[in-house]
């Protein structure tokens with residue numbers, strides 16, 4: 267177990283970070299000298315002030331990506347694979363620094379940040395291994411008169427826009443397959459948590475990623491900087507992770523250039539507990555699916571549906587477990603729950619809780635912001651939440667578990683699917699046939715059966731309905747950065763044997 271960080275360790279890490287924009291392999295200030303303050307959500311105080319990109323800086327970043335694209339696409343797969351493998355090793359070697367940085371800028375407990383370093387780094391290793399397996403096919407046309415050569419080409423310069431909730435993994439999940447495929451990139455990280463991306467860019471430069479392949483432009487003016495890039499015909503791909511509301515607007519913008527898009531958007535995950543479930547496993551799974559990342563995850567269990575026969579027992583156990591969860595700054599070794607990311611997020615969570623109570627829900631635990639520094643909120647359980655309550659319709663993004671009871675499997679499926687979102691669902695049951703029926707009936711991109719976590723770099727992550735389009739991770743993830751080119755070849759025997 268590593269020693270808890272001291273204020274001196276924190277200060278040393280922060281003072282070692284690059285604070286500029288990373289464009290064309292060099293660090294530079296914003297063209298207008300503008301800056302952006304990165305805040306520690308556990309204190310509300312500024313951690314570091316960094317450069318904030320302008321639209322001109324965005325254009326320079328795309329210029330650099332475009333200039334690097336042709337040579338990068340021609341590199342040997344093994345060369346790109348080796349860069350990714352070295353990046354995996356370098357991030358793993360600096361796991362303590364990455365974990366501390368994420369805890370400082372995003373708030374989650376250090377143990378969870380270490381988990382994210384392992385998860386985020388694994389995309390580098392996974393796609394390092396996939397790089398050499400990009401291939402096409404060769405076939406004879408059905409009528410025998412020609413040959414069909416199908417090859418894969420990198421899509422080209424890509425823009426990535428990422429959220430604040432997983433500062434490392436949401437970036438590596440895009441950057442690693444793009445490097446594998448031979449694409450160059452511009453990354454615009456979330457304004458709340460850009461520091462991890464800056465450290466990651468530095469690590470990639472150290473392990474030999476050529477200048478211009480990755481350009482990183484934190485900014486306080488997201489739309490003004492990315493809008494012109496999305497409208498620029500040299501950009502070939504937009505990959506976005508964030509809210510459905512912003513995703514919808516970006517899809518509309520991208521339509522002007524018929525730009526290829528991948529969208530990892532919001533969720534409203536049901537977690538269903540049946541009477542026949544192993545309740546210990548179900549409570550463990552609910553804790554993980556609800557409180558991992560402080561509930562600030564697209565995969566967070568947003569609605570806990572419990573069958574009538576076990577509702578009382580399950581609720582009592584969940585309340586006890588959530589009551590025992592220590593709320594503290596993420597650097598405190600006792601911390602199981604850090605602050606929410608900012609005051610706006612905390613206010614939204616509290617509004618959803620108070621309006622659910624006004625709608626008739628009962629407060630079984632918590633239900634209040636915690637006084638003092640930072641944006642902490644009590645672990646909260648609500649029971650008897652009516653179907654029309656906003657808390658069951660919107661992403662909560664906080665440590666709040668709304669419990670709803672149901673009587674039959676058909677009712678559970680109907681309730682689970684009653685949402686425009688379709689990212690993930692979880693169910694706990696000992697009946698394998700029921701588990702398989704749910705896997706077929708639930709309208710989601712991912713389904714966890716007797717588990718509260720599905721994220722895995724070797725698996726395709728993504729949603730259906732308004733949770734998005736495209737997949738990240740798995741053998742599928744690299745396809746987002748490849749396009750298919752078909753070459754028709756005349757019949758080599760048309761003129762007889764030579």
Ligand code: NAP
Nearest residue numbers: 428429430455456457488489508509512530531532533564
């Ligand atoms: P968000 O508000 O949609 O922001 C996401 C990113 O988009 C940030 O970098 C943000 O920049 C940028 N952005 C905002 N408005 C923009 C605009 N008009 N033009 C271009 N970029 C813009 O989401 P968030 O609050 O950061 O993250 C939480 C959301 O992400 C949740 O809905 C969650 O479910 C979703 N999420 C989904 C997945 C998934 O894989 N499906 C994974 C993680 C999170 P600023 O930081 O400057 O606002």
